[in-house]
Amino acid sequence: MDLIQVKDLCFSYSGEKGTLKHISLNVKKGNFVTIVGENGSGKSSLIKCILGLNKGYTGEIIKEEHIGYLPQKTEIQTNFPASIEEVVLSGTISNNPRSIFYKKEDKERAKNTMKKLGIYDIRKKCFADLSGGQQQRVLIARSLCATKSLIVLDEPTNGLDPNIAKQIYELLDKLKKEEDITILMVSHDIDRALNYADKVIELINGEITFDGIPANYKLGGAK
Amino acid sequence: MIQTVIEMMSHVFIQRAILVGVLISLCAALLGVNLVLKRYSMIGDGLSHVGFGVLTIATAFGATSPLYIAIPCVALSAIILLKIGNNGKIKSDSSIALISSSALAIGVAVTSLTTGMNTDVCNFMFGSILAMSQGDVILSVISSIIIIILFIVYYRKLFVVTFDENFAKASGLKANRYTNIIAVLTALIIVIGMRMMGVMLISSIIIFPAISSMRIFKNFKKVVVSSGIISIVSFLIGIYLAYLYNISTGAMIVIVNLVLFILFSIIDKIIHD
Known part of the structure; x- marks a missing residue:
């Protein structure tokens, strides 16, 4: 079952970067999904569209009604x-x-x-x-x-030292396994995020360049 | 001291002043907590100057109850200022400074053309809580009660929106609506508070109690409650000293607030060192 389905999403701030081009993705129940990408690739914009904080996008977003959000x-x-x-x-x-x-x-x-x-x-x-x-x-x-059911996190380990960041990932992993919480996370801490994720989505300049399991991403499925 | 208090309370105009003053002090402090945390401290100052401009123009055109004209005008300015603060090209501190000095300038110009700097104008500038009419008292009491009720009704939501606007929006709260409510209530308290504190001093009773209580308390509910208490106590001490030594009431209230702030800062230092 999908808790989030995004179909052909396009979005741009008036004349600014962070534009999203034809994004389609889904988040399955019980999965730990990580969105990775450089600053300005559109990660946060995508999250904000999903949460309904950005208005004026085109395309379709179907989502769980109650989402727990952890903003920056x-x-x-x-x-x-x-x-x-x-x-x-x-x-x-x-x-x-x-x-x-x-x-x-x-x-x-x-x-x-x-x-x-x-x-x-x-x-x-x-x-x-x-x-x-x-x-x-x-x-x-x-x-x-x-x-x-579903929490969405925007760079939760930003500015934390590696040991503490690891504890946060372990906590999220535990919530996934023990409480059946689905996790959608934005991160640019790629290496560590890959260890815990079930699925990785990579964004470059507002386009999805990879969508699959971490093992394939490590093999160089993208870039 | 008790003798003086009894003598003070025998005057009807002082009874009125105390009723209105306690309510306004409480409301200003409640709203002040949100404004200070949202970094909108200077908005009270800006709005009072707008209020001054509107009042002088309304008076020049011979309006019989200028307060009723001032409230909607100041409320509108408040909404615009808070909107600018959210997404404007001019930063909110500069826009407040621009609007407030312009409004004050227009007010002063209108005053020079009409009545000149008479006692009425001085009362607007520095407050005249002892010279409130019955109409002013009724307006102040009703407005204060509305503010207190709305603050309690929206307390939970105001906390969420102030602490984390993005989380509030993601939870389905209309964050802008609460920002507007704060703006309108602030405008209301500024206009009715101007009679008591004056244009130049009103922002202090919004800012001081919140800042003082934040020195010591680290919990939102305690900060709100203690700000209200600090504000009322400062008002009562202020009006007592003003009566005793024949000093301007508004000025005395600000000075008491300042002394309490220094006292709380010292206590904070002692506790945390």
């Missing part, structure tokens, strides 16, 4: 006064969007997710005071509160 970090977050608990809980917002307060089931879900990811004991700590790796762990927890 913003400057605002660097000294934002928010506890881990508040950040994770905010992931449940789309479950009961009309409610004024968080429901009991939302709080329960946030609590269980924090326990699963080993951040429950530090839940009162300030998000901005955490290390980069811990912050990503918190944001993964938040994305898991928004979905039961």
Whole structure:
């Protein structure tokens, strides 16, 4: 079963780079899919089209309704006064969007997710005071509160040192295997991403130049 | 001190001032947390200058209740400023500076052509909480209650949108709608707050409480609640001292806020070292 299907997607910002040309791809349930490519190849634009953040594309996108998204970090977050608990809980917002307060089931879900990811004991700590790796762990927890099936990550290991990056990949791998979470990730950390991915999609200048299993990609299926 | 407080409270105009002041201080602080975090601190300053320009023009044309004209005009400016901040070619700090100085200049020019720098104009500039009419009081109370209710209703969403706009959009929230709500509410508090604090000083009661509480608290809910408390306490101390020493109320409130900010910064240093 496909959780995401993209058919003949074309998109461009008004006169800027990041243009996407006739993109077609699919993401199967239970897969770990990595999109690789240089800066400006259109990786982030593609993700944003899939999530509905970019409007004005042509083509067709069929997707799961609830997607947990882990965007790139913003400057605002660097000294934002928010506890881990508040950040994770905010992931449940789309479950009961009309409610004024968080429901009991939302709080329960946030609590269980924090326990699963080993951040429950530090839940009162300030998000901005955490290390980069811990912050990503918190944001993964938040994305898991928004979905039961599919998370989309935009360069989650950017700026992390290799050991910590490895831990993030291992965590994602574990979520895939134990919780049946499908993962779509953008990365330019190609070597490591290939070790965990079931499928690699390579973008160059807004076009797909490779779509297949990592073993074939390593053999030089592209470039 | 108790004697002075009892004497103070025997005046109807002070009772009014305290009712309105507490509500406005609370609202300004609540909105301030979002504005400071979104890096829109200067928007209060810009909007108050726009408010000044509109008020002088409205008064020059003989409008009987200029506040009702100022609110929609300032709200529109607020929406435009926040929009520019998101995707404009001119950076938001420059656009705020442009709009605010232009509006102030137009206001001053209109004033020179009409009444000149009389007490009314001075009251707009530096506030006159003790000279509020009953109409002003009713407008302020109703506006404040609306702001407080909307803030509570949208609290969850405002947090998500402020902390991570992209995540909010991906979760299906209309992030622009909440930015507009903040803009309109800010405009409302600026216009009604101008009577109390004056054009020159209003932005301080939006920024100071949030900045002070962020020195100590690292949790969004605590920051919101403590900002509200800091703002109300600063107002009450401010108006008391202003009454006691016959100083401008608006100025005194800002000075109390400044002292609290310094105090909180020192506490922060002691805690974190």
